[in-house]
Amino acid sequence: MADTRNVLADMFDRFLGIEVTADIQEKLVSIVDKVEASIRDDMDLGTVQGQNTLRMLLATLVAYGWGIGMHPFHNPPRDKSGRILEVRASKDILVPVEDLQSIRYLKKDKYGRVRKALFEPDQNARVRSQIDGLLAEIAVNKWQEEES
Numbered sequence: 001m002a003d004t005r006n007v008l009a010d011m012f013d014r015f016l017g018i019e020v021t022a023d024i025q026e027k028l029v030s031i032v033d034k035v036e037a038s039i040r041d042d043m044d045l046g047t048v049q050g051q052n053t054l055r056m057l058l059a060t061l062v063a064y065g066w067g068i069g070m071h072p073f074h075n076p077p078r079d080k081s082g083r084i085l086e087v088r089a090s091k092d093i094l095v096p097v098e099d100l101q102s103i104r105y106l107k108k109d110k111y112g113r114v115r116k117a118l119f120e121p122d123q124n125a126r127v128r129s130q131i132d133g134l135l136a137e138i139a140v141n142k143w144q145e146e147e148s
Contacts, residue, residue: 021074
């Protein structure tokens with residue numbers, strides 16, 4: 001019998017060409033194992049109730065997978081071959097996952113359409129930039145005082 005972790009890793013590799021992180025994999029393993037246990041122990045697929053329960057479990061897996069797939073931080077920026085992963089931002093637009101991960105602020109109009117998007121570097125780069133700005137301001141003020 002194949003280990004659920006190995007099966008998941010193989011499926012993500014075959015279908016998506018990516019490797020999921022350990023924390024996401026742990027969540028997925030628990031769901032797959034719960035569905036498998038329910039099918040094995042609690043379900044009689046010869047009855048309508050058993051068939052409906054199986055449909056519900058499979059629909060839960062699809063919905064959970066859809067939800068995880070909709071979140072850019074659950075996806076690596078590149079596949080195992082090094083190609084940039086792109087996600088569909090609209091009907092005609094594909095956007096690299098890295099770009100979605102760098103969005104820090106969206107301004108929308110009253111209809112929910114995006115009017116302005118602010119892309120920033122990571123938190124560390126922003127903090128370093130703020131510190132550099134403060135140090136430059138202090139240096140200018142201090143040098144001006146000494147020259148007077």
